[in-house]
Amino acid sequence: MIILAATPIGNLGDASVRLRDALEHADVVASEDTRVTQRLLAGLGIRNRPRLIALHEHNERQKADELVELARDRDLLVLSDAGMPTVSDPGFPLVQAAVAAGVDVTAIPGPSAVITALAVSGLPTDRFAFEGFLPRKAGDRARRVAELAMDRRTLVFFEAPSRLAASLDALADAFGPDRPAAVCRELTKLHEEVRRGGLGELAAWASGGVRGEICIVVGGAAAERADAAGALERVLELAASGTRLKDAATLVAAESGLGRRDLYEAALAARRSPRADADRRLNPPVVPRNGG
Known part of the structure; x- marks a missing residue:
């Protein structure tokens, strides 16, 4: 065997x-x-x-x-x-x-470096995903993290020390600088270090150079942001299929409990330019719920 x-x-x-x-x-x-x-x-x-x-x-x-x-x-x-x-x-x-x-x-x-990093990170362990190494090229890396921005699970990555700062910058751009994270370095070794904080703070720290074997652990997207992103996608899908944008916003607001006007305005912004659409996907607005 x-x-x-x-x-x-x-x-x-x-x-x-x-x-x-x-x-x-x-x-x-x-x-x-x-x-x-x-x-x-x-x-x-x-x-x-x-x-x-x-x-x-x-x-x-x-x-x-x-x-x-x-x-x-x-x-x-x-x-x-x-x-x-x-x-x-x-x-x-x-x-x-x-x-x-x-x-x-x-x-x-x-x-296992994955499980060890997850355990000491201080981030939720009940649902997580291991994403391996992020792509080396900046464009590919940006696309990958954009796809993960609304994942509500804790995410674990491996990274080379020479690319740590660039990867943390990309994660901060896509997930927001305040998303909680941990950089776990040299796990189980003499100089083990776990640095916790927001992605922006960790990116600034890593810019000075970091050595050793690295794991990055990132907290999942907040439920409200993930729900808002999904609802906005639903509005745009309905509009693309022929539903009037206002009617699509009204329908999705009723389904999700999110604000109709805010959904409508967010969908308008997404339609105006590819740049606005990219910003929406990377950092979608938090749409208030009806009555709040």
């Missing part, structure tokens, strides 16, 4: 008993960086010296079928440099190929 094994994200003391046992008895290990795996073996005092096969983002699709066939006859232990394989790390194409070929896949659970 294929065994996906979580490795420590910083502190070697977090290596589980099952991970140590698997490393001690493994014949073949596919790992993101074989040099990191060698250091892990040495750091944990593992005497076993398994065959190491590199499995990284540049070769994993080419290697998948070969490794699946190898796993038909023996256990294949799969490691990323830190945390669980397949979670923004190599391994997913291998698992896909194994499932398609009928080869068993199991996991040795353990440390």
Whole structure:
């Protein structure tokens, strides 16, 4: 079978008993960086010296079928440099190929930067989404965060220290500078740091340069803003289908409890120019409810 094994994200003391046992008895290990795996073996005092096969983002699709066939006859232990394989790390194409070929896949659970960052962020944990790394290019990054601006779940991102300030700026532009967030740096390591505050405040802090492994955790959109954005989209959809704009605003106001006049004026503003429409999507107005 294929065994996906979580490795420590910083502190070697977090290596589980099952991970140590698997490393001690493994014949073949596919790992993101074989040099990191060698250091892990040495750091944990593992005497076993398994065959190491590199499995990284540049070769994993080419290697998948070969490794699946190898796993038909023996256990294949799969490691990323830190945390669980397949979670923004190599391994997913291998698992896909194994499932398609009928080869068993199991996991040795353990440390996760996503869950650790979420737990210490101080932000809601009941509903969350992991978004991996934001796009490198500014335009692609802006489009991605615009799509997420009204998501009411807590969002978790990975980010490289060199792009942290730019990503926080993009998030602040799309979500608003006061949206609560946390930057979690060097989790479980000696210099662990969790910096909490509004996105604008965190972007200003990060502009001075930050080092280490980074997770960003961002609070979800407030329910009222998300409801207003959805209602405004509904007005525009009805108008596009032929309903008079005033009638569309009246209908949606009755459905949502939001103010008819405010919905109508927001829809007019969205119609005036592409720029206004873009601003609406990135930072929609809070439409008062009827009677308030």
